[in-house]
Amino acid sequence: MSFRPEVTVAQSEVHEDRFSRLRLIPWWDEHRIQNTRVLVVGAGALGNEVLKNLALLGFQKIAIVDLDRIEESNLSRAVLYRTSDVGRFKAEVAADAMHALSPQATVQPLVANVLYDCGLGLFHWSDLIIAGLDNREARLWINRAAWKMGKPWIDGAIEGINGIARVFVPGAPPCYECTLGETDWAILERRMSCNLLAREEEPAGRVPTTPTISSIIAGVEVQEAVKLIHGLPTLSGRGYIFEGLNHTSYVVEYTQNSDCMSHHSFEEIVQLPQRSAELTLLALLERARQDLGQYEVVLEFSRDVIYKLSCPLCQEEQELFAAVGSVRYDQGLCPRDGRVRVVTTMHNYSGEAEHGDRKLDALGLPLFDAFIARAGEREIAYLISGDERHVLAAAQPRWEA
Numbered sequence: 001m002s003f004r005p006e007v008t009v010a011q012s013e014v015h016e017d018r019f020s021r022l023r024l025i026p027w028w029d030e031h032r033i034q035n036t037r038v039l040v041v042g043a044g045a046l047g048n049e050v051l052k053n054l055a056l057l058g059f060q061k062i063a064i065v066d067l068d069r070i071e072e073s074n075l076s077r078a079v080l081y082r083t084s085d086v087g088r089f090k091a092e093v094a095a096d097a098m099h100a101l102s103p104q105a106t107v108q109p110l111v112a113n114v115l116y117d118c119g120l121g122l123f124h125w126s127d128l129i130i131a132g133l134d135n136r137e138a139r140l141w142i143n144r145a146a147w148k149m150g151k152p153w154i155d156g157a158i159e160g161i162n163g164i165a166r167v168f169v170p171g172a173p174p175c176y177e178c179t180l181g182e183t184d185w186a187i188l189e190r191r192m193s194c195n196l197l198a199r200e201e202e203p204a205g206r207v208p209t210t211p212t213i214s215s216i217i218a219g220v221e222v223q224e225a226v227k228l229i230h231g232l233p234t235l236s237g238r239g240y241i242f243e244g245l246n247h248t249s250y251v252v253e254y255t256q257n258s259d260c261m262s263h264h265s266f267e268e269i270v271q272l273p274q275r276s277a278e279l280t281l282l283a284l285l286e287r288a289r290q291d292l293g294q295y296e297v298v299l300e301f302s303r304d305v306i307y308k309l310s311c312p313l314c315q316e317e318q319e320l321f322a323a324v325g326s327v328r329y330d331q332g333l334c335p336r337d338g339r340v341r342v343v344t345t346m347h348n349y350s351g352e353a354e355h356g357d358r359k360l361d362a363l364g365l366p367l368f369d370a371f372i373a374r375a376g377e378r379e380i381a382y383l384i385s386g387d388e389r390h391v392l393a394a395a396q397p398r399w400e401a
C-alpha cells in the first residue's frame with residue numbers, strides 16, 4: 001500500500017471527529033461498520049479485546065453471549081472489567097463498558113450458554129459471528145449454526161504466548177469441523193457419557209494466557225471481520241498462527257473433509273411472527289404441512305432434547321425436556337435409589353398425539369430458535385421471530401423505547 005501524503009495535508013481542512021482518521025483509509029466504509037450486526041460469543045480474555053476493538057472501530061450493533069461471572073483472576077486479561085465488577089455477569093459488564101467506549105453503540109448482553117440457550121435466530125440476526133472461546137464443543141456448535149444460517153464466523157484461540165485466528169465462511173469449505181482430527185473428536189466425546197448425560201465440564205478459563213497474546217489474536221480476528229465486510233481478501237478456510245517465542249507467524253491451509261457434517265445451509269427460511277409461547281408443535285406442523293403441500297412432514301429440532309428419565313429399579317419416570325448436554329450425570333440418577341436412569345430423547349416431531357399440545361417454549365429449546373420442516377427433498381426452516389423482541393430487547397429500534 002502506498003503512502004499518500006496529500007491526504008494528510010488535506011486533513012487540516014476536514015472536520016475532525018472520533019472516526020475521522022479511520023475514514024482516511026481509502027476503502028473504509030463507515031456505514032458498513034455501523035450497520036454490521038456482530039454476535040460475539042465469549043467475553044473472556046479474547047472477547048474483551050474483540051469487543052474493545054469493535055467499539056473503537058465504530059461498530060454499533062452488537063450482541064454478547066457469555067454465561068459466566070467475573071472472577072478476580074480474569075482481571076489481568078480483561079480490559080473492560082474493574083475490581084468492583086467481580087461477581088457480576090461478564091456479558092452485562094462488557095455491554096456497559098462498550099457503551100462507555102462508544103455511546104452510539106447498541107449492545108445486547110445475553111447471559112447464556114451458546115450450546116443450550118441461544119436460538120438459531122441469533123445467528124440469523126447477525127451478519128457475522130466472532131468467537132473468543134476455550135472449548136471445541138462450543139466452536140463446533142457455532143460452526144454448524146453459522147453454516148445453517150449462512151453467516152461467516154471468526155475463531156480465535158490462545159495458549160501461553162501463542163495463538164491462532166481463523167475465518168470460516170459457509171458455502172466455502174474447509175470449515176471448522178473439517179479441521180478436527182481424531183484427538184479433537186476424542187476430547188469432544190469424553191464430555192458425554194454413553195447415556196447422553198453430561199460429565200463435568202473441564203474447568204473453564206484456566207488456560208494459561210497473557211493479555212498480550214489475547215490482544216494480538218483478537219486484533220487479527222477483528223481486522224479479518226473488517227476486511228470480510230468490505231469484501232477484501234480474508235483468511236477464509238485458513239488459519240493464522242502466531243508463535244510468540246520467536247515471533248514466527250504463518251498461515252495454515254486446511255483440507256476439506258468430504259464426510260463433514262457441518263456443510264448444510266438452509267435454502268428457505270420463513271420468519272414466523274408468533275412467539276414460542278403461542279405455538280404448539282402440532283400448530284407448527286400443520287403450518288408446515290400447508291406450506292409444503294404434504295401430510296408426511298417431519299419437524300426437526302435445532303438440537304436433541306431429553307424428555308424422560310426412567311428408573312430401571314423403581315420404575316419411576318420423570319418428564320424433563322432439557323437439551324442433551326445440559327443435564328449432568330448426577331442429575332440423571334434416581335433420587336430414590338441412586339440408580340442411573342434410562343434417558344429418552346427426541347429430536348423431531350411428526351404428528352404423534354403425545355407431544356402435539358406442547359408449546360414450543362416448553363421443549364427445553366431456547367427462544368428465537370428454528371424448526372426445520374422436511375418432506376422428501378424439500379425443507380423449510382421456520383424461525384420463531386416473535387421471540388426476537390424478548391431475546392434482543394436492547395437491540396430493538398429506538399422508537400420502541
Ligand SMILES: [Zn+2]
Pocket residue numbers: 173174175176177178179257260261262263
Ligand atoms: Zn467442514
Ligand SMILES: [Zn+2]
Pocket residue numbers: 311312313314315316334335336337338339
Ligand atoms: Zn429408582
